[in-house]
Amino acid sequence: MSTSERVPGEARPGGRTARNRDAVCRATLLELANHGYAALTVERVAERAGVHKTTVYRRWGGVDGLIVDALQFAVDDDWQPWLGGAVEDNLLELARVALRSFTDPETGPTHTAVVAAAFQSDEAINAVHDFFADRFGRSSRIITVATERGELPAGTDPLSVIRAVMAPIYFRLFISRESVSDDDIQQAVQAALAAARAGVFVMESISGE
Amino acid sequence: MSTSERVPGEARPGGRTARNRDAVCRATLLELANHGYAALTVERVAERAGVHKTTVYRRWGGVDGLIVDALQFAVDDDWQPWLGGAVEDNLLELARVALRSFTDPETGPTHTAVVAAAFQSDEAINAVHDFFADRFGRSSRIITVATERGELPAGTDPLSVIRAVMAPIYFRLFISRESVSDDDIQQAVQAALAAARAGVFVMESISGE
Numbered sequence: 079m080s081t082s083e084r085v086p087g088e089a090r091p092g093g094r095t096a097r098n099r100d101a102v103c104r105a106t107l108l109e110l111a112n113h114g115y116a117a118l119t120v121e122r123v124a125e126r127a128g129v130h131k132t133t134v135y136r137r138w139g140g141v142d143g144l145i146v147d148a149l150q151f152a153v154d155d156d157w158q159p160w161l162g163g164a165v166e167d168n169l170l171e172l173a174r175v176a177l178r179s180f181t182d183p184e185t186g187p188t189h190t191a192v193v194a195a196a197f198q199s200d201e202a203i204n205a206v207h208d209f210f211a212d213r214f215g216r217s218s219r220i221i222t223v224a225t226e227r228g229e230l231p232a233g234t235d236p237l238s239v240i241r242a243v244m245a246p247i248y249f250r251l252f253i254s255r256e257s258v259s260d261d262d263i264q265q266a267v268q269a270a271l272a273a274a275r276a277g278v279f280v281m282e283s284i285s286g287e
Numbered sequence: 288m289s290t291s292e293r294v295p296g297e298a299r300p301g302g303r304t305a306r307n308r309d310a311v312c313r314a315t316l317l318e319l320a321n322h323g324y325a326a327l328t329v330e331r332v333a334e335r336a337g338v339h340k341t342t343v344y345r346r347w348g349g350v351d352g353l354i355v356d357a358l359q360f361a362v363d364d365d366w367q368p369w370l371g372g373a374v375e376d377n378l379l380e381l382a383r384v385a386l387r388s389f390t391d392p393e394t395g396p397t398h399t400a401v402v403a404a405a406f407q408s409d410e411a412i413n414a415v416h417d418f419f420a421d422r423f424g425r426s427s428r429i430i431t432v433a434t435e436r437g438e439l440p441a442g443t444d445p446l447s448v449i450r451a452v453m454a455p456i457y458f459r460l461f462i463s464r465e466s467v468s469d470d471d472i473q474q475a476v477q478a479a480l481a482a483a484r485a486g487v488f489v490m491e492s493i494s495g496e
Contacts, residue, residue: 114406114407116325116407190406193406193462194403194406194407196461196464197323197399197402197403197406197461198323198325198403203464204464206462206463206464207463207464207465210462210463210464210465211463214463238474241455241458241459241463242455242478244458245454245455245457245458245462246450246451246454248454248458248462249450249453249454249457249458250450252405252406252461252462253402253415253419253454253457253461254415254416254419254420254423254450255405255412255413255415255416255419256416256419265447265487265488268482268487269451269478269479269482269487269488270478270482272481272482272485272487273477273478273479273481273482275485276481276484276485278474278477278478278481279474279478
């Protein structure tokens, strides 16, 4: 189809497609936040987004496709970790931001619903996996910078340190269902850094090479 | 009611009650494992248990009551952590047993379904919380013994060490959805012990006293 066939005033396909994606992804995240995975339907998302449900079925396939794209949509941003302090300060800030994203009344329900969806859908598992790989990959910069500055041993695996900081917080939130205080965050950061300084996360240390 | 009123051959109330609980809790765990929380109904549990559904409603109230009691039922056992080695060996064994309980085809689906149920039910949250408090409480003996033997600093908080060992494993399994290798388990144990030896988990170290 050439551009001359376009009716004047009609939205360019790319423009409408992008707007539809924006509306559908936002609607999916809101539906997840308000009603959870179990109640998520193409019909509800389509209605909230103001898009015909056949459009949603054609482009996203169904509920699982919606979750995957909504999470991708949420990740498509410019977020970078704060690097303004010593490694301990930067990790504390990282952990506090992560905790807030789950406890904040605005963003918490959606983020929690996405973690929950992975218990019920293989597609959501992949989406959540990719989300954490992306976020932890970006967060690794904190450790790379610290290693370059000599704050941590050469060869420290950045992802292992980030995971060590975050795991106790997520564990309390979503597994053991305990409250998370700022003392808990400080302990998680101190524990990860003590292990890192002891060389536990130096890449060769585990395999014994 | 005196015993003389009992019809000969009729099960003693305590006996039937106990058998019913056993059947209903086992049925609940199996239903959770096979179909998940979202599909759990009193009718399905009653049918699988061979108990009338009005009995289930009367005694357990509904689905959430079933989950709470089934988890309590599963916890009512004689499990104790292995204490036969040095602290590192005992923690490795603890972590391997925990991982197996989630990856084993027999027990894994039920255990996973219980963690998942907490995303959908406040009663399940409380039940899961109590489950981990019980298991981690028993596991703390590993750390208490190690501290008494001088393997860890005096005043080390046992629960903090156990949580530090287990959190990265649960995090990979249920949050970031990464595979868990035995190297990962070894790293988690080494990291928790390095932090413990550095005094991070000594009870006063966080509050700065």
